[in-house]
Amino acid sequence: MALFDIQLPLSIARALRLPQNDPRRQQLRVLKKLLRKAKFTEFGQKYRFDEILMSRHIGKKFQELVPIYNYNTIYEEWWHKTLEGVPDVCWPGKIKYYALSSGTSESSSKYIPITNDLLAGNRVVMIKHILTLRNYQDIPVRSIGKGWLMIGGSTALQKNAGYYAGDLSGITAKKVPFWFQPFYKPGRKIAREKDWNKKLEDIVEKAPEWDIGFIVGVPAWIQMCIEKIIERYEVENIHDIWPHLAFFVHGGVSFEPYKKGFEKLLGKPITYIETYLASEGFIAYQDRQYAKGMKLVTNEHIFLEFVPFDYKNFDDNGDIVPNPETLMIHEVEEGKDYALLISTSAGAWRYLIGDTVRFTDKKRCEIIITGRTKHFLSLVGEHLSVDNMNKAIQTVSEDLNISIPEYTVVGKPYNNFFAHHWYIATDDKVNAEELRLRIDAKLKEINDDYAVERKSALKEIFLDVLHEERFMEFMRLKGKIGGQHKFPRVLKGRMLEDWNKFLKGELV
Structure with a gap:
């Protein structure tokens, strides 16, 4: 039988904009919503959002008039103004929060704008994700109401002139809804700790006091935390401490290299759920058990485009060429790698996020992350992803x-x-x-x-x-x-x- 059966009232289903059958229509609706909201910004005025909105082929007109950006180009031309307190640059109002991100290859920090609209969209997607647990079979019902251990960045953000900056996981944890507080671990005090080793020690110290059903985070750091708990309390596995642990929600990196070592720390099988939550937004999540991929968020706060990841569109360094082939969601094919462009409710427009994805099921809009545009090896044409x-x-x-x-x-x-x-x-x-x-x-x-x-x-x-x-x-x-x-x-x-x-x- 299903984990639980939820029949949502129509008004709630509409409010959550739960998935319907036409991803193309959903995406065009999202694009219109983003363009309407930002049409009076500097960016919207320069790139004629009003004209795009009046077009019969809004997607193609958008691609025709708005250039593709990466972090460096959009920061140098637009985002640097928001750090100086200028409002209405790429999104209405002033930007009060920035996610500090260096990716996995850059040495200097990137300042990714975080708006209330983006956070609200992320929260809706998170609720949708939780509701998909009804699609899972034969998993412990009692674990659903247990604690959620979320190990991320510090919620103690850097205060600057007119804005705060920090890890997205820290910003998100800082704004945890009141109804989620009883479930949220490690709690506000430990979450504020900036010293990673001190935070880890505090979590290990408190571990026996918690009844954890979910753990959420990057596999390497979650594994390190569990190893320390097992070592401290001299137990066989983590289920000796947390008997109701049943779910691991992970993302940011493929879990497969970690899986064998991770399972040595368990006393019984648990359910793994993959998510794609980047600093720029909540992009996809696994919505059913044993799915090969994650379902793209097509009807909320992100407009998606796909550039075939090949030598016609990218050079040997992984940089995108001028005027690349760009596809919308109804134009993609299964089994091919695409670089992802996103336009979001935080003022990222046709933004090359740097990840490559592959559709495993086009009808369900399910993808896997296959790598990074910069993280591949092709010295002599070996095309190693x-x-x-x-x-x-x-x-x-x-x-x-x-x-x-x-x-x-x-x-x-x-x-x-x-x-x-x-x-x-x-x-x-x-x-x-x-x-x-x-x-x-x-x-x-x-x-x-x-x-x-x-x-x-x-x-x-x-x-x-x-x-x-x-x-x-x-x-x-x-x-x-x-x-x-x-x-x-x-x-x-x-x-x-x-x-x-x-x-x-x-x-x-």
Whole structure:
């Protein structure tokens, strides 16, 4: 039987704008709503939102008149004004909150505008997500009303001249609705703690006092927290402390590399639910058990566009070319990778968020995240995606019965040709040479381009095994500990320079 049966009154269903059958119509309605709200802003006036709204083909007119932006271009042209207190730039009113985000490759912080409209939209999506639990079968009903442990950034935000800045998870936790307060852990006091290690210690200290049914967060930091709880109280697994733990809501990074190690910490199976909550908005969530992908949010506060992720639309560095092919949701195909453009209720317009997605079910609008536009390896045409890497790591770790919670890959010149250098994190005993050969063989199996190039210009594969703590230490030295920070799967640029210094003991 279903977990619970909810028959919502029609008025509530309409208020929540629960999904209907036509994603194209939903998306055009969202676009009109965004354009109407922002038509009197500087951005709306420059790009003739009134004219777009009058067009019979509003989507195509929008694409014709409004250029594509990435963070650097939209910040330099528009968002920097909002930090100076200028109102009505890209969205009505003044921006009072900014999510600080460095992604997984940039060294300097990005200031992503957060508006009340965006937060309200996110909250509606969160409620919809909770309601989808009725689609899950044979899971413990009692766990629904237990505590929700949400481990994210500090809610103690930086106060600046006219605005606050901090981690999106911190901003969201700071604005937890009153009705959710009894369920929310670790509570306001611990959530405000800026020191990640101190926050972790406080959570471990309080753990036996809580009855947790849900844990929410990035897999690496959740796993670290659970390991510390098990170690502190000398128990076999986390269910000895939290017997009603039944759900892990995760996002931001593929869970597959973490799954084997994570399940060693459990006393019984739990349900994993994936979400796609970026600093720029709540984009997708898994809405049914055993789904292969996450359902895109098509009818709330984000307008989505899709750029085929290929050499016609992106250069060798992963930068988008001028005037790329851009598709709306009804024009996409299953099985192809697309870079995602979003327009949101916080004044992000045709914004290249940096993620690549693939439709697993077009009718249901279900996608998986396949990587980042900057996080892929194609030195000689091997077209190696993060999705390929994750699948190889998952398969090999299962075959060898080891846990590989972190890894990263570097492309480099080698004897007039090229090579890949893997750095694998595991605390299990493993033969590095066997690991290297197995990963290489699996990638040849799942990626034809990689197999071809391994016979020509991609001459060698190197692999080093490191303790997981080495990866965590590097993140600490980079100031990327806890919260939403993730270790980049492909190292390039400044991060690669710092990684090489770290391995030599020169980064302190």
